[in-house]
Every structure is written in C-alpha cells, then in structure tokens.
Amino acid sequence: MEHGKSDPRKDSTRAATVAVLDGVLGDGAMLAQMTGEEGPLAALSGPERARAQRLALAVLRSVEPIDRMLGQFMRKAPPLTTLNILRLAAVELAGGAAPHGVVNACVGLARAGKKTQHQAGLINAVLRQVAAGPLPGPVQKMPRWLRQPLVHAWGREAVAAIEAVQAAPPPVDLTLRAGFAAPEGLALPTGSLRLAEAGQVSALPGYAEGGWWVQDAAAALAVPLLGDVAGLRVLDLCAAPGGKTLQLAAAGAKVVALDISEARLARLRENLARTGLVAQVVVADGLEWAPDAPFDAILLDAPCSATGTIRRHPDLPFVKDGSEVAGLVDLQARLLDRALGWLKPGGRLVYVTCSLLPEEGEGQLVSALARHPGLRLRQPDLAGIEPGWVTAEGGLRLRPDYWADRGGMDGFFMVCLEVAGA
Numbered sequence: 001m002e003h004g005k006s007d008p009r010k011d012s013t014r015a016a017t018v019a020v021l022d023g024v025l026g027d028g029a030m031l032a033q034m035t036g037e038e039g040p041l042a043a044l045s046g047p048e049r050a051r052a053q054r055l056a057l058a059v060l061r062s063v064e065p066i067d068r069m070l071g072q073f074m075r076k077a078p079p080l081t082t083l084n085i086l087r088l089a090a091v092e093l094a095g096g097a098a099p100h101g102v103v104n105a106c107v108g109l110a111r112a113g114k115k116t117q118h119q120a121g122l123i124n125a126v127l128r129q130v131a132a133g134p135l136p137g138p139v140q141k142m143p144r145w146l147r148q149p150l151v152h153a154w155g156r157e158a159v160a161a162i163e164a165v166q167a168a169p170p171p172v173d174l175t176l177r178a179g180f181a182a183p184e185g186l187a188l189p190t191g192s193l194r195l196a197e198a199g200q201v202s203a204l205p206g207y208a209e210g211g212w213w214v215q216d217a218a219a220a221l222a223v224p225l226l227g228d229v230a231g232l233r234v235l236d237l238c239a240a241p242g243g244k245t246l247q248l249a250a251a252g253a254k255v256v257a258l259d260i261s262e263a264r265l266a267r268l269r270e271n272l273a274r275t276g277l278v279a280q281v282v283v284a285d286g287l288e289w290a291p292d293a294p295f296d297a298i299l300l301d302a303p304c305s306a307t308g309t310i311r312r313h314p315d316l317p318f319v320k321d322g323s324e325v326a327g328l329v330d331l332q333a334r335l336l337d338r339a340l341g342w343l344k345p346g347g348r349l350v351y352v353t354c355s356l357l358p359e360e361g362e363g364q365l366v367s368a369l370a371r372h373p374g375l376r377l378r379q380p381d382l383a384g385i386e387p388g389w390v391t392a393e394g395g396l397r398l399r400p401d402y403w404a405d406r407g408g409m410d411g412f413f414m415v416c417l418e419v420a421g422a
C-alpha cells in the first residue's frame with residue numbers, strides 16, 4: 001500500500017470499534033451485546049471482528065489512563081464519538097502502530113462522520129502530540145461501589161495489585177483431558193495449561209478431538225473441590241456454557257446440566273458434541289424445577305456480579321453500578337437452599353461464584369451455615385493451591401492478583417459443603 005494512504009478494511013474495522021465503544025460508554029450497553037450478530041461488527045470478516053474486539057477491550061481496560069494522557073492536549077473533553085476515536089488511536093499507538101497511519105486513519109474516520117467531521121482538526125492536533133509507547137501513569141481503578149468493599153476486605157495494596165492484573169489481557173488457560181494431544185504451554189501447579197500464545201485456539205492440536213477446552217485456571221478448581229465424582233449422579237446447577245459440565249462428565253459423573261438460558265445451553269450442547277462427552281441437558285428455572293430423585297453431589301455455579309472476570313469483561317465497570325448485587329445475593333441464597341434439599345444424606349455441594357464481593361462468597365457461606373445447622377464444611381485439599389487462598393471459614397478465595405507474575409487468574413469464591421449422613 002502507498003505510504004500514508006489508508007486501508008479501507010482497517011478503516012471500517014476502526015469505525016465499527018468506535019461504534020462499539022459509543023454503545024458501551026454512551027448507552028451503557030454490554031460489550032457482548034455490541035459485538036453480537038446484530039451489532040456494529042456484523043459486516044466485518046472474522047479476523048476484522050477479532051481485531052475490533054481486541055481494540056475495544058484494550059480501550060475499556062484503560063479508559064482512565066488514556067483520558068488522563070489525552071487531557072494534557074485538550075482544554076475540555078470533546079463529544080463522546082470524537083473522544084472514542086482518540087481513545088482508539090491511543091491504544092493503537094501504545095501498541096506500536098505506525099503513528100502516521102493511525103493519525104491519518106483517525107482523521108479520515110472523523111471526516112467521514114456527520115457528528116465528528118468538524119472535529120477532524122482537533123483529532124489531528126491532539127494525536128500529533130501523543131508520544132509512542134506504553135500509556136503512562138497508574139492503571140484504571142475499579143468503580144467506587146466495588147472498590148470500597150474490596151479495600152475493606154483485603155486492603156489497598158491487594159486492590160491495586162488486582163487492578164494491575166485487570167489492565168492486561170488475560171492469558172488463555174486450557175483444562176486438559178488425560179490421553180489427548182495438548183498444545184505447547186505452561187503447566188500450572190493446579191493442572192491447567194496456560195498457552196504461551198493464544199491465536200486461533202480451534203487450530204491447535206487436540207481441539208477437534210475434544211482433548212481440552214478453554215477454561216480459566218481458577219474456574220477449573222470448582223469441580224475438583226467436589227472430590228471424586230466417578231459414577232456419581234451429579235447436578236450441574238447453572239451449567240451453561242458448560243466448562244464445568246465437561247469436567248464433571250470427563251471425571252466419570254452421570255451429569256444433569258441445568259440452566260435457565262436456552263441460548264447459553266446451545267453452547268453447552270456444542271461443547272458436549274465436540275468433546276463427545278455426555279450430560280442430560282435441562283432447560284429450567286432452578287427456583288421452580290425439582291428433581292425426580294436426589295443427587296450424590298451438586299455443583300452450584302450461581303449467577304453473580306461477575307466482578308472476578310473484569311479482565312475478560314472490562315465493560316462491566318462502565319455498565320453496572322452495583323444495584324443488582326442485593327438481588328443476586330438473594331437469588332444465590334435461594335438456589336443454595338433449594339439445592340441442599342436435593343442431596344442424598346451425606347451428599348456434597350460446591351457453591352461457586354466468580355465474584356470478588358465477599359457478600360456473594362464468604363458472606364453466603366456464613367449465612368448458609370447459620371441457616372442449616374447440620375451442614376459441614378469440607379476443607380479444600382487440592383494440588384497446587386496455596387495455604388493463603390483458604391479463608392478462615394474453610395472456603396477458597398481466588399483473586400486476580402494470585403500468580404500475578406504468570407498472568408493472574410479470574411476471581412472466584414468456592415466452598416464444598418456436606419449435608420448430614422443417614
């Protein structure tokens with residue numbers, strides 16, 4: 001391509017990325033909604049769509065430091081779409097893209113839009129002052145509604161360490177099945193494999209045969225926490241898209257996988273088909289459904305604020321305000337109470353949430369033990385976990401800043417409970 005001329009495909013990718021950012025940061029839409037079939041990425045090819053998603057994620061992980069840097073060159077913040085063009089340019093420049101090309105493309109993008117054409121001069125003037133190289137200064141902070149309880153629970157230093165991990169794209173972890181081919185990667189102490197380079201996972205050895213699946217290393221610990229499930233009748237309550245269903249089935253359990261969402265269960269069915277693993281799939285509301293016969297074990301991966309997965313979903317701090325948390329805490333407790341009643345005497349239940357908020361984890365454990373006097377707690381005893389991850393009550397608290405030098409992990413709380421025997 002001629003030097004300085006823009007590439008129309010890259011330009012449409014940038015335009016779509018800005019539209020995604022406008023949706024998330026302007027309209028409060030979730031990123032998944034903006035990048036879905038109906039959203040602004042629909043007309044892009046697979047690789048373009050992947051690039052647009054990568055760029056949007058990079059902006060969302062660093063809106064605060066980007067705005068601080070851009071603010072040096074503007075007297076006041078410009079309208080949202082103009083600001084999003086500048087933010088996109090900032091992450092491209094920070095990622096090492098050629099400044100001349102980025103500036104030209106972003107000025108062109110502004111000129112092409114009715115809302116932004118009069119801002120093309122500003123965009124040009126600002127971007128010419130942006131230095132190449134990584135974004136300076138402190139990383140993005142979590143919003144107050146989330147940060148405050150976390151500082152209270154673990155202190156400022158831990159929260160800053162979590163934020164540092166959230167600023168970077170997460171590594172890709174695989175859960176491996178014995179006897180299948182696996183790609184190159186770092187063997188983590190808990191048994192997951194961390195890929196050296198993500199790329200297109202479906203092209204990696206073992207994918208087509210269903211020899212592994214993508215699952216964060218922390219998420220992969222919930223099923224082992226249930227103990228040996230071979231031959232047991234196990235309910236995976238809130239199962240979709242099914243990472244834990246696959247683990248249970250691969251461990252030899254007779255699995256009933258239940259979820260309220262038909263769309264999410266479609267992904268679970270695809271995962272079962274690819275791996276050749278078997279589970280009985282049930283579409284139902286766990287608050288209304290009841291089993292015909294009790295279970296030996298139950299995994300309850302309850303709906304939650306998902307605040308432990310902000311590095312994968314950096315839109316969350318911009319579209320949520322914490323107002324859903326009380327309702328989720330109530331739903332979690334109701335699902336837990338129902339599920340405990342579906343266990344055989346002596347049966348086990350693992351309660352899990354991918355939340356950083358103690359009220360969705362440690363707090364739920366304390367109140368469940370108070371509501372169910374016969375309930376016993378099984379101490380976590382898993383290969384590779386560190387003593388500091390086990391809470392005073394005997395739950396497992398996993399934080400994004402654990403293994404920070406290896407890329408961190410998602411945030412989870414999980415605990416194994418046992419009902420009284422016969």
Ligand SMILES: C[S@@+](CC[C@H](N)C(=O)[O-])C[C@H]1O[C@@H](n2cnc3c(N)ncnc32)[C@H](O)[C@@H]1O
Pocket residue numbers: 237238239240241242243244245258259260261264284285286287301302303304354
């Ligand atoms: C954290 S996700 C589960 C992730 C899944 N266990 C995995 O490992 O792939 C929570 C799930 O709870 C489901 N859910 C929410 N409310 C529910 C309800 N009342 N009954 C059953 N499932 C529900 C959601 O559809 C969602 O798929």
